[in-house]
Structure formats: structure tokens, C-alpha cells
Amino acid sequence: MNLSLFRSALLPLLALxxxxxxxxxxxxxxxxxxxxxVAGVDVVAYKTPVRDVVTFTGSLPAGDSFSPDSNLVIATxxxxxxxxGTTTRDKFAIAQALDAVGAxxxxxxxxxxxxxxxxxxxKDIPLVVGLLAEQLRSPAFSEVxxxxxxxxxxxxxxxxxxxxxxxxxxxxAATVFPPGHPNxxxxxxxxxxxxxxxxxxxxxxxxxxxxxPAALTLVAVGDIDxxxxxxxxxxxxSGWSGGVPRPDYPRTAPLTDLDRDQTVFMSDKPxxxxxxxxxxxxxxxxxxxxPLRVATAILGSGFTGRLMATVRDQEGLTYGIxxxxxxDTFADGDWRISAxxxxxxxxxxxxxxxxxxxxxxxxxxxxxxxxxxxxNLAGSFQVGLATTNGLASTILATLxxxxxxxxxxxYPQKLNALTVEQVNTAIKRHLNPDTFVLIKAGTVPTxxx
Amino acid sequence: MNPRLLxxxxxxxxxxxxxxxxxxxxxAAAPAVAEGYTHVKTVGGIAEYTLDAxxxxxxxxxxxxxxxxxxxxxxxxxxxxxxxxxxGATHLLEHLMFKGTEQFNRTRGNSIDQxxxxxxxxxxxxxxxxxxxxxxxxxxxxxxxxIAVESDRMRNxxxxxxxxxxxxxxxxxxxxxxxxxxxxxxxxxxxxxAFIAHPYHHPTIxxxxxxxxxxxxxxxxxxxxxxxxxNATATVIGDIDATAALALVKKYYGAIPRSPHPIPQVYTExxxxxxPRRVTVKREGRLGVVGIAFKTPAATHPDMAALQVLGSILTxxxxxxxxxxxxxxxxxxxxxxxxxxxxxxxxxxxxxSLAPDAKHDEVERLTLAELTRVKQDGVTxxxxxxxxxxxxxxxxxxxxxxFAIASNLNECIASGDWTLYVTLxxxxxxxxxxxxxxxxxEYLDEDRSTTGWFIPLNAPESAAPAISR
Numbered sequence: 001m002n003l004s005l006f007r008s009a010l011l012p013l014l015a016l017x018x019x020x021x022x023x024x025x026x027x028x029x030x031x032x033x034x035x036x037x038v039a040g041v042d043v044v045a046y047k048t049p050v051r052d053v054v055t056f057t058g059s060l061p062a063g064d065s066f067s068p069d070s071n072l073v074i075a076t077x078x079x080x081x082x083x084x085g086t087t088t089r090d091k092f093a094i095a096q097a098l099d100a101v102g103a104x105x106x107x108x109x110x111x112x113x114x115x116x117x118x119x120x121x122x123k124d125i126p127l128v129v130g131l132l133a134e135q136l137r138s139p140a141f142s143e144v145x146x147x148x149x150x151x152x153x154x155x156x157x158x159x160x161x162x163x164x165x166x167x168x169x170x171x172x173a174a175t176v177f178p179p180g181h182p183n184x185x186x187x188x189x190x191x192x193x194x195x196x197x198x199x200x201x202x203x204x205x206x207x208x209x210x211x212x213p214a215a216l217t218l219v220a221v222g223d224i225d226x227x228x229x230x231x232x233x234x235x236x237x238s239g240w241s242g243g244v245p246r247p248d249y250p251r252t253a254p255l256t257d258l259d260r261d262q263t264v265f266m267s268d269k270p271x272x273x274x275x276x277x278x279x280x281x282x283x284x285x286x287x288x289x290x291p292l293r294v295a296t297a298i299l300g301s302g303f304t305g306r307l308m309a310t311v312r313d314q315e316g317l318t319y320g321i322x323x324x325x326x327x328d329t330f331a332d333g334d335w336r337i338s339a340x341x342x343x344x345x346x347x348x349x350x351x352x353x354x355x356x357x358x359x360x361x362x363x364x365x366x367x368x369x370x371x372x373x374x375x376n377l378a379g380s381f382q383v384g385l386a387t388t389n390g391l392a393s394t395i396l397a398t399l400x401x402x403x404x405x406x407x408x409x410x411y412p413q414k415l416n417a418l419t420v421e422q423v424n425t426a427i428k429r430h431l432n433p434d435t436f437v438l439i440k441a442g443t444v445p446t447x448x449x
Numbered sequence: 450m451n452p453r454l455l456x457x458x459x460x461x462x463x464x465x466x467x468x469x470x471x472x473x474x475x476x477a478a479a480p481a482v483a484e485g486y487t488h489v490k491t492v493g494g495i496a497e498y499t500l501d502a503x504x505x506x507x508x509x510x511x512x513x514x515x516x517x518x519x520x521x522x523x524x525x526x527x528x529x530x531x532x533x534x535x536x537g538a539t540h541l542l543e544h545l546m547f548k549g550t551e552q553f554n555r556t557r558g559n560s561i562d563q564x565x566x567x568x569x570x571x572x573x574x575x576x577x578x579x580x581x582x583x584x585x586x587x588x589x590x591x592x593x594x595x596i597a598v599e600s601d602r603m604r605n606x607x608x609x610x611x612x613x614x615x616x617x618x619x620x621x622x623x624x625x626x627x628x629x630x631x632x633x634x635x636x637x638x639x640x641x642x643a644f645i646a647h648p649y650h651h652p653t654i655x656x657x658x659x660x661x662x663x664x665x666x667x668x669x670x671x672x673x674x675x676x677x678x679x680n681a682t683a684t685v686i687g688d689i690d691a692t693a694a695l696a697l698v699k700k701y702y703g704a705i706p707r708s709p710h711p712i713p714q715v716y717t718e719x720x721x722x723x724x725p726r727r728v729t730v731k732r733e734g735r736l737g738v739v740g741i742a743f744k745t746p747a748a749t750h751p752d753m754a755a756l757q758v759l760g761s762i763l764t765x766x767x768x769x770x771x772x773x774x775x776x777x778x779x780x781x782x783x784x785x786x787x788x789x790x791x792x793x794x795x796x797x798x799x800x801x802s803l804a805p806d807a808k809h810d811e812v813e814r815l816t817l818a819e820l821t822r823v824k825q826d827g828v829t830x831x832x833x834x835x836x837x838x839x840x841x842x843x844x845x846x847x848x849x850x851x852f853a854i855a856s857n858l859n860e861c862i863a864s865g866d867w868t869l870y871v872t873l874x875x876x877x878x879x880x881x882x883x884x885x886x887x888x889x890x891e892y893l894d895e896d897r898s899t900t901g902w903f904i905p906l907n908a909p910e911s912a913a914p915a916i917s918r
Contacts, residue, residue: 049514053845095767099835102842119846148779155782155804158735164629267733267907270625303547303562316615319622342625345618372567379569382588386515387850442629 029385030405033395034226039237040213044395044405045226048388052121054222055388056128057396059113060136061246062210065182072186073153073194074206077146079109080153081203084145087138091145094131103128107135111182112247112330113400114211117392122223126232132218133236136211141200150195161188164273165338167264168441172336173327175259175437176279181252182331183279212243217399221392246400249331254279254435264441272346272442276353277336280430284328284401291418291426292325292335297377298369298423299323299360300337306356307337317341317349329400335431343445350438361433364424378412481509481691485699493871495858496691500699503707504679508858508867509694510686512851518592518687519851521584522599523862525682526675528653529578529715529792537655538663538671540576541613541620545668546583547574548612550605553598561598570595571852576653579792580863586852589688593697600701603676610665617661624654631734632800635903638728639742643796643899647719677708682862687851719744719794726899734905736782737803739813742796744897745789748864753790754876755884756797756892760786761836762828762885763799763819768835770819771799780807780815792865796899797892809902820893827886840877 034045067074083106085091098105103120105128116136120128160166173185186194216237220229282289300307300323307321321339328334337357341349384390398407480488480496486507489497498507528539553559565572565585572585585595627633637652644650654660683702685694722744746752763770764786767777771784781801789795799820801812847853861869 050849053849055849092768096835099766099768099839102838102840102845104842104846119842121842121845148777151779151804152776152782155736155779158805159782159802162631162735269733270628271622302566304566312619314615316618317622319619319626340622340626342618342622345622376566376569379567379588379591380571381569383517383569383571383586386517386586387853389849 029391029395029408031409033405035405036230038230038233040216040240040243041233041237042215042217042399043230043233044217044219044399045224045229046219046221046391046395047224047226048222048391050222050388052223053119053388054122054125054220054224055117055119055392056218056220057115057117057392058216058218059115059396059400060211060213060216061112061244062114062206063110063112063182065111065247065249066206066210066244068202068206071194071198071202073191073198074202075114075210076109076153077149077195077198078139078203078206078211079107079114080149081139081141081145082107082114082135084149085140085142086134087140088134090140090142094135097127097131101127105131105135111327125220125224125229129229129232130236133233133240136216137237137240139207141203141207143200146200146203150198154192154195157188157191164264164266164269164271164441167266168273168275168338168439171262171264171439171441172275172277172334172437175262175439176255176277176334178252178255182247182249183327183333208242210244213237213240214243215246216243217396219392219396219399221395222388247330251281251332252279254281256435258435258437260436261438262440263444264439265444266442269442270342272341272343272440272444274339274341274346274350274353274441275336275439276339276350276357276436277334278431278436279332280325280328280335281332282325282328282430283330283332285403288426288430289325289328290414291422292430294370294373294377294415294418295360295365295423295427296323296325296335297373298365299356301373302376306360307339307353310356311339311349311352315348315352317345317352321353329397343443346440346444354433357433361427361431364427365420367420370418370420370423374415374418377415381412481695483692483695483699485703486695490868492868495867495870497867498695500678500702502699502703503677503705505698505702505705506682507695507698508682508684508862509691510684510851510854510858511689511691511694512686512854513688515850516589516688517586517851518589518685518689519584519586519855520592520595520599521582521684521686521855521859522603523580523582523682523684523859524675525579525680525712525863526581526671527577527579527863528651528655529648530675530713531648531651531655534659535663535667535671536651536659537620537624537653538659538668539581540654541616541660541663542668542671543574543576543581543583544616544620545608545612546602546606548609548616549607550601551607552601552605554607559598561595561602564594564598568594577863578649578653578795579865580859582859584852584855584859586850586855592685592689596697596701600705603678603681603702604705606672606676608665608669608672613665613668620654621657621660624657624660627654631730631732631736631903631905632738632740632802634732635728635730635738635740635901636798638730639740639798639899639901640796642726642728642901643722643742643744644719647717647793648715649719649791649793649795674710674713677712678702678705679707680712682867684855684858684862686854686858715793722897725895728899728901729904730901731904731906733907734903736805737807737809737905738901738903739801739803739809739816740798740901740903741813741816742798742899742901743893744794745797745892746794747792748790748861748869749792749866750794751876752888752891753788753869754873755880755888756788757840757873757877758833758836758880759823759828759885759889760788760797761839762832763823765836765839768832770823771801771816774815774819775801775812779804780812784816790860790864792863809904813900813902817895820889823886823889824893828882830882833880833882833885837877837880841874844874 105118177184486498570587574583775781
């Protein structure tokens with residue numbers, strides 16, 4: 001395995017910041033987008049100077065929250081069957097068609113959406129759009145592939161369960177969100193039981209009910225001719241109907257009866273993954289969400305965030321620590337600090353983390369910190385949108401969050417308009433460290449196995 | 450998956466090069482005229498210069514597709530330059546490079562972190578076997594400020610015991626996070642067994658005792674030995690014209706003297722391996738892993754292109770040989786190939802992550818059978834054409850922005866020949882089925898292999914997480 005050591009794994013944190021950033025210097029993104037409904041599909045095209053390469057992404061609402069009450073894994077299985085063959089060609093033929101031109105097309109399922117993403121060269125757009133339509137519209141649902149997929153998913157789950165970070169995330173989501181909430185994670189036993197009992201008839205029924213163009217979005221960025229793209233979509237998706245609108249999840253009341261200090265004991269894990277946080281009750285588009293994100297960045301984003309500057313740089317207690325809001329695109333999300341500690345530094349690390357958290361919470365942030373963070377976020381807009389990937393994912397996320405595309409261009413102004421009072425008010429209004437849940441996953445000392 | 454993993458999976462080198470017919474907009478067809486520089490060559494739109502004053506190598510690739518620039522400095526020092534007692538020193542020094550200088554530091558409010566985060570830059574540093582690099586992707590208006598700080602720390606770094614102590618525990622935690630991962634733990638053991646003389650034997654992060662005990666004096670010695678302009682490459686990619694970029698680099702690096710001593714070269718060669726080697730790692734876990742590594746040549750070797758195609762045919766996508774033989778039969782959750790792309794001969798390793806109930810010996814036997822089939826019967830023209838298409842398209846995708854270009858170019862710089870960024874694709878395009886069969890026969894030699902098994906202890910009956918409160 002070729003491994004390169006980073007000074008820090010903070011890039012993902014910075015990328016998170018970028019994900020909700022938009023470009024200061026790409027003024028007029030909304031004006032340059034060519035958007036049309038074609039064969040029922042919301043097609044969003046954005047041409048950039050990059051030569052030959054096209055990045056595409058998109059989604060439709062058929063994620064896990066749409067699974068029937070009788071079986072929670074149906075949406076995942078349907079999404080997994082999309083690249084296991086169609087009614088006209090098997091999975092090897094699909095792979096060969098893509099491989100022959102070096103194109104990429106992949107599907108994934110989250111709590112709300114089934115998503116797709118890929119890349120191709122400009123000349124191969126007709127092939128890829130055609131395959132995308134074929135795979136979404138007419139999966140084969142073969143018995144043989146279904147049996148294999150079930151085993152693959154069970155195997156991948158076992159592999160994930162070896163990771164302290166995955167286990168901490170799983171426990172956190174299972175604790176702070178109630179059953180029925182889209183961000184709630186079911187138990188592993190329930191997931192595996194559902195996997196066993198799922199049938200192909202369940203999958204076919206789900207596909208018939210939820211797959212269709214009603215809320216299907218396709219975003220393409222790069223070396224594209226928007227008119228030609230629309231023509232290909234019209235041809236490939238012609239005659240398809242159905243689908244459902246994006247869900248409008250009800251707000252949930254915060255849970256009160258929680259186990260607030262949990263240990264997931266795992267042997268032979270010399271690093272402990274820690275999550276400390278709560279359900280935020282906020283969606284990305286709520287008025288207080290932006291000030292809380294700025295406040296959170298001051299606490300836990302980048303090397304100069306308070307947590308990294310103290311717990312790592314001054315005290316040397318961790319390789320990585322940060323804070324973020326998240327899982328708030330369609331439903332109310334969460335707020336968390338994530339960190340890594342050696343078992344023998346765990347208690348000290350937690351004490352330092354709580355000290356910084358409480359200082360931030362009790363005393364708030366300063367006007368200078370807010371101004372600096374605004375500049376940081378405005379700059380990361382520019383950098384984050386310098387690639388076709390960055391543009392495509394930001395455009396899709398903007399639409400998912402229910403914003404008009406003009407939000408991308410207006411974002412710097414919204415950011416600049418924030419005051420330190422708004423930022424500090426958002427902290428107090430939505431967070432309560434006394435009710436935070438603490439998850440520790442790894443070889444945690446002094447815990448009975 | 451925890452998004453805060455400490456180790457970064459390096460970009461496959463198959464994505465490292467630039468296809469001449471689909472390069473980003475380039476304005477460097479003719480070399481820029483710049484006093485104080487010698488133009489060395491221009492390949493694939495990338496121009497190489499030498500700063501006459503001190504021997505700094507400078508690479509330029511103007512790309513005006515977005516108003517951003519990536520500036521990167523690659524030092525030609527990595528864990529390959531370490532010996533017993535100093536393993537991990539290159540990487541620890543990389544961390545200490547952010548602690549400041551007299552001119553730029555946190556107290557003054559102008560440290561590199563403060564500067565770059567204020568402007569929203571994407572920045573970091575990485576260490577690997579052959580090199581250490583420092584980079585930032587940022588708005589073009591901030592380039593000069595970054596070069597000023599980056600150049601200052603080349604020779605003026607604070608190296609203080611008060612900084613080493615807390616940073617050592619930071620790095621030790623990075624080491625611990627790596628140890629959490631069964632495949633990374635196995636990979637260390639395979640490399641340590643495969644190389645008995647060459648420094649690729651030890652992991653870049655170092656052995657735990659060396660991380661803990663290396664002194665600040667040793668780190669200072671490392672810095673004073675390797676951090677000089679004539680042991681570095683500065684790369685500028687993005688929305689800036691060549692003349693302006695060269696002027697900026699000269700303004701800030703031009704006054705730094707050349708190294709007062711010759712840069713030490715690694716002369717240790719790995720003895721020829723004459724029989725298969727095996728290692729086993731037993732730890733708590735759920736699923737097993739089989740890794741089979743073979744000695745393969747340096748990145749600059751002419752066979753590298755055919756090895757890339759071979760790796761793709763064996764493991765890339767649903768039509769690959771190992772997917773069909775293993776994953777599609779529910780024996781593995783994944784199978785991958787890691788084609789070593791380094792300055793010295795290294796390893797090509799095939800990893801098979803076992804599915805529940807799969808047996809190590811069966812997966813190893815089937816993997817070797819597939820390799821033998823390629824050696825004996827070769828591959829089809831269709832497979833070769835498909836692999837070439839995938840590799841060349843990946844190359845085009847990896848030119849999506851200055852940052853991505855810099856990341857891949859960096860590995861070619863480290864290999865000792867940056868032009869591989871351009872020429873490797875040209876070579877891949879010419880690979881034939883007979884080339885693939887030949888390199889498979891030559892390098893997939895069991896007598897020059899090291900096989901590793903990760904054996905999970907106490908694998909649970911069910912996947913239920915054990916939660917205690």
C-alpha cells in the first residue's frame with residue numbers, strides 16, 4: 001500500500017468548509033448555468049474552460065428513509081443493484097462499455113437520496129448519459145446478483161466495524177437521533193436481519209414506486225455543450241415517468257433520556273476515536289445555521305481553530321481534532337467535536353477539549369475571530385470552485401438545500417453581513433454542552449469488556 | 450468511514466500524466482525570458498528552469514482556467530534518507546516546519562497557518578519515501594505572501610525542544626491511528642520483510658521508539674543537511690504568467706545560498722531476493738487480509754508503463770481478473786494492486802481483503818493462479834485497450850485544477866524525472882499484450898515475493914458492536 005503522511009488530516013475539515021462555501025471570484029455562476037427540465041429531468045449545465053473533461057453528478061429521492069417499515073435495507077439494496085446489470089446487458093457489459101473509453105459512473109445511497117457521479121471525456125457524454133438512464137430505469141434485479149450483493153454488503157459492514165471512527169459515528173447517530181429520524185442509525189443486528197429477509201419483489205416494488213424523473217437532478221460541469229447535453233438527456237430519459245418529490249421531514253424534539261457517556265470497546269486499537277456533541281435541531285437553510293457554522297469554524301476548523309491551536313499545537317494531545325455542523329441538508333442535523341487520542345492521553349485530551357469548548361460557549365467568540373473567519377470562508381469559495389468536481393458538488397448541494405442557484409453568488413454578501421452578536425447568540429440558542437453525548441471507540445482504558 | 454484518517458492514500462500514478470491532446474490551456478510554449486535563470490527544457494507545456502544563484506529547480510505550468518494558483522516546494526528527502534535511530538525524522542521535521550521563524554510566527558500573527566487560513570487556502574505538507582512537499586492552493590492575489598513565508602522557512606526555521614516535545618506526541622498519535630488499521634499494519638510488516646538492506650524497509654512514519662526519542666539536535670542535523678535550494682524543486686501552476694512567477698521565486702529564494710556541502714546520496718542497494726518470504730500479523734479484528742508483494746523496478750524504468758497496464762487488467766473494475774476470480778465470488782470485499790512508483794526499485798503489492806468465511810489459503814491460491822494465468826497465457830488485446838483507455842482518461846481527470854496537477858507532478862519530481870508526468874502516458878499508450886505478458890513473467894516471480902496474512906483474532910460470530918457504558 002502506498003501511503004504518504006500528511007502533516008494533518010485537516011484537509012477533509014477544510015473541504016467541509018469549502019462545501020458550504022461559494023466563489024467570490026466566480027461571480028455570476030447562476031447567470032452562466034444553463035438549466036432546463038428535459039424529459040422530466042432537471043438538467044443543470046455549467047461550461048468551464050477545462051478541456052475535454054466532464055464531471056457529472058445528480059440524485060433522486062429514493063434513499064434509506066423511503067425504505068418500508070417492514071425492511072430498512074431495501075433502498076440500499078435497490079441502489080446497490082443499479083450497477084449489477086440491466087434488462088438489456090449484464091454488469092460486465094456495462095463495465096466494459098465504460099472501461100473502453102475510461103469513463104466512470106458510480107451510484108450511492110444515503111439517508112435521503114440515491115446519488116450518482118462520474119467523469120467522462122466530452123466525446124463520451126452520449127454513452128454515459130445513455131448508460132445512466134438505462135441503469136436508473138431498468139435494473140435487471142437478477143437473483144444471482146442479488147445474492148452476491150447481500151454478501152458484499154455484509155462483508156463491507158464487517159470491514160467498517162473494524163474502524164474506531166465508523167463505530168463512534170454509528171453510536172453517535174444511533175443515540176442523538178430518535179428512530180424514524182433520517183439521521184438515525186439502526187443497530188447492526190437490525191441491519192443484518194433486514195438484509196437476510198429482503199426479497200427481490202421488495203426491491204422491484206420499491207423501484208417502481210420511488211424511481212422516476214419527478215425530482216431527478218443531473219448536474220454536468222466542464223467541457224460541455226448544454227444544448228447537446230439536453231438532447232442526449234431527452235433521448236435517454238424519454239417516456240420515463242414517476243418518482244416522488246424530495247421529502248419534507250418533520251422537525252423532531254430533542255431527546256432527553258440519553259446515555260450521555262458511552263464506550264465502544266475495541267481491542268488492539270491504540271487510537272481512540274471520540275465524538276462529543278448533540279443533535280442541533282438546525283437545517284442548513286435555517287437563519288441561525290450560518291452564524292452557528294461561523295462560530296463552529298472558529299472553535300474547530302483548520303490549524304488556527306481554537307481546538308487545534310491548543311489541544312494539538314500547544315499540548316500535543318492529538319493528531320486531529322475539529323468541530324463541525326452536518327447532516328443538515330434535508331433534515332435537522334447535528335453538531336459535533338471529533339478527535340483522536342491515545343488511550344493513556346484520553347482523559348487529559350477530553351479535559352482540554354471540554355476546557356476549550358466551555359470557554360467558547362461561555363465567553364463567545366470575538367469580533368476579530370468572526371472577521372477572520374469570514375475572510376477564510378470567502379477565500380475557500382474561490383479555491384473550492386476551481387475544479388469541475390467542486391463546482392458540480394456545490395451546485396447540487398445548493399439545490400438539495402432548497403436554495404436558488406443565485407445563493408452561490410450571494411453567499412459572500414450573506415457571510416459579510418453577519419455580526420458577532422448573531423454568531424454568539426446562535427451558539428447559546430442551539431447548543432447546550434451539559435446535554436452533549438460523548439462517544440469513545442477503541443481500546444479505552446478502565447472499561448469492563 | 451472516519452473522514453479524519455491520518456494516512457493519505459497516495460494518488461495512483463496511473464493518473465499522473467498529462468495527455469498532450471487534452472492539456473489545460475497552456476501559454477508556456479516558448480520559455481519565458483528571465484534574468485538569473487537557465488531554461489532547461491519544456492515538456493508537455495511544463496517549463497523547467499534552474500535558478501542560477503543557488504541551483505533551485507523551478508517548474509512552471511500556467512493554467513488560466515480559474516483564478517487560483519498552486520505553489521509547491523518539494524524537498525528531495527524522505528524516509529529513504531533515514532537510518533536506524535532516525536526513522537520518522539523526515540516526517541517529524543515536516544511537522545516542525547510549521548512552528549515558525551523569527552520573521553513569521555504565531556506571536557506576530559503572521560505564521561504560515563494564520564496567513565493561509567485567513568485567505569481560505571487549501572494547504573498542507575506531506576512526507577513519503579523519497580520526498581517531502583509543502584504546498585498551498587490559493588487565490589492568485591495571495592501567492593507572493595505565501596512564497597515569502599515558504600522561502601523563509603527553508604533556512605530560518607525555529608527548531609526548539611519546546612516545540613519538539615508536544616509535536617512528538619502529535620506524531621505518535623498519527624502513528625497510533627495508522628496502527629488501528631489492519632491493512633496498514635500488514636503493509637509495514639511486508640515492507641520490513643521485503644527489504645533487508647534498503648531503507649524502504651522502514652515505514653515513513655518511523656518506528657515508535659524513534660519517533661519518541663529522536664533528539665532536536667538530530668532533527669537540526671537533518672534540516673541542515675537536506676533543506677537547501679539545490680535539493681529542492683519549486684513548482685508554480687495556475688493563473689499566473691511565467692515571467693511573473695519566475696520573478697517572484699527569484700525575489701524570495703534568490704538570496705538563499707546553495708548547500709555548503711554535497712547533498713548525501715543513498716547508495717544502499719537491496720540484495721537480490723532468492724526465495725519467497727512470509728509474514729503474519731495477528732490482532733483483534735473481524736476479517737482477514739492477504740497481501741502479496743513482488744519486487745518491481747524504479748519509476749523511471751521503461752517497464753513501468755506495462756506494469757501500470759498489468760495492474761489495471763488485474764484489479765481495475767468489474768472486468769478485472771481479480772474482481773472476477775475473488776470479489777465476484779464473494780471471497781473478497783475488494784482486491785487491489787499497488788504499483789510502486791518510487792526513485793529506487795520497490796514493490797508491487799496485491800491486496801485481497803477477505804469476505805466473511807473466506808479462507809486465507811484459498812484466496813492466496815486463487816490470486817497466484819490468476820497471476821500465473823497472465824504469465825503463461827498472456828492477456829487479450831481488448832483487455833489492454835481497455836486498460837489503456839482507463840489509465841489515459843484517469844490522467845485527463847487528474848488535471849482538474851492546479852492542485853490536482855501539482856499532487857501528481859510531485860510524485861514524478863520525487864521519482865527523479867518530472868517529465869514522467871508527460872511521458873508515462875505516451876508510453877502507456879504504446880503498451881501491447883506481449884509487453885504485459887513479458888513484465889508479468891519477469892516481475893511476478895514467487896522467489897522475489899513477500900506474502901503477508903492479517904489474521905483477525907476473536908473474529909465475532911455476529912457483527913454486533915460491543916457497547917459498554
